[in-house]
Amino acid sequence: MPSIAAELIEATSILEQAGIADPRREATAIWASLSGIGPGQVWLKQDEPSSEPLSSQFRQSVARRASGEPLAYVVGVIGFRMLDVEVDRRVLIPRPETEGLVERVLKWGATRAGPDWGVAVDVGTGSGCIALSLAVEGEFRRVVGTDSSPSALAVAAHNLTLVAPPGTAVELREGEGLGAVRDLEPSVIVSNPPYVTEAEFAALDRGVRDYEPRHALVSGPDGMGHIVELVAQSSSLLQTGGLLAIEIDCTRADLALQLAREAGWSNARVENDLFERPRYLLATKES
Secondary structure: OOEHHHHHHHHHHHHHHOOOOOHHHHHHHHHHHHHOOOHHHHHHOOOOEOOHHHHHHHHHHHHHHHOOOOHHHHHOEEEEOOEEEEOOOOOOOOOHHHHHHHHHHHHHHHOOOOOOOOEEEEEOOOOOHHHHHHHHHOOOOEEEEEEOOHHHHHHHHHHHHHHOOOOOEEEEEEOOOOHHHOOOOOOEEEEOOOOEOHHHHHOOOHHHHOOOOHHHOEOOOOOOHHHHHHHHHHHHOOOOOOEEEEEOOHHHHHHHHHHHHHOOOOOOEEEEOOOOOEEEEEEEOOO
16 A cells, blocks of 8 residues: 555645645645544654555545635535534635634623623524634523524534533524524624625635535625625614624625614624724614
8 A cells, every 4th residue: 555645745746736725735634634633643654554445535535625626625624713613515614704703792792791691693604603603602691593504504503513512502593584583682693694796706716606605605686685684684683782793795894884874773883804804894782
């Protein structure tokens, strides 16, 4: 059998020819995910012989990555804040910008007078990364994640079994928008909704356009459909003093802010992401 090093050299060459930016790192990440060891351990074991089943799996995975499939789907997991969440083509791959959305909610919670932050609702939960991060890092009594896609909820439910946050009840509900949580009076409504236009979707990198779920990206011809619904309907559900936090497209931040103020959110504001782009629409419900 060839050594692990030989497999990595061949895979690196294949990925490099496919235009992958860091082929050696990605080849190592794929081997690590399949073998269940860390990337550093792969390097330490590189002179050892491989096994035929593992080599076969590895070559198939490298071929998937070389064809343009995102690395997160190939390895099946991605880091998000304190968590490793499993992902596949049923859900959007979590981005660093969304970690910042969670950070805004946690900062809001830290200003609460007591230890109980109430109930948080994550609209369009997908992999469950936002809901689970809030349950693990926050002090919410309950976190409810909703999604209109049963297949996405299946991924979130699996991630919930992996995380099992202590002390916080986490519930998943199927439904469109806020329709599934009309019985609640949440203290937080948070969402990373679809916010891409049809034209923008067509122009996306093929790794996104051809693999990630279209319904989690596109929101009508202007990209604002889901955001309009959230800013229009959230106030009637939120507790007084409750937070609305939405990830938005940086090119339409001014429009999102205008829509929020027209919907009665007089204290609405937009904050920048880690790349200094206007990314988060935030507002609190006044009495």
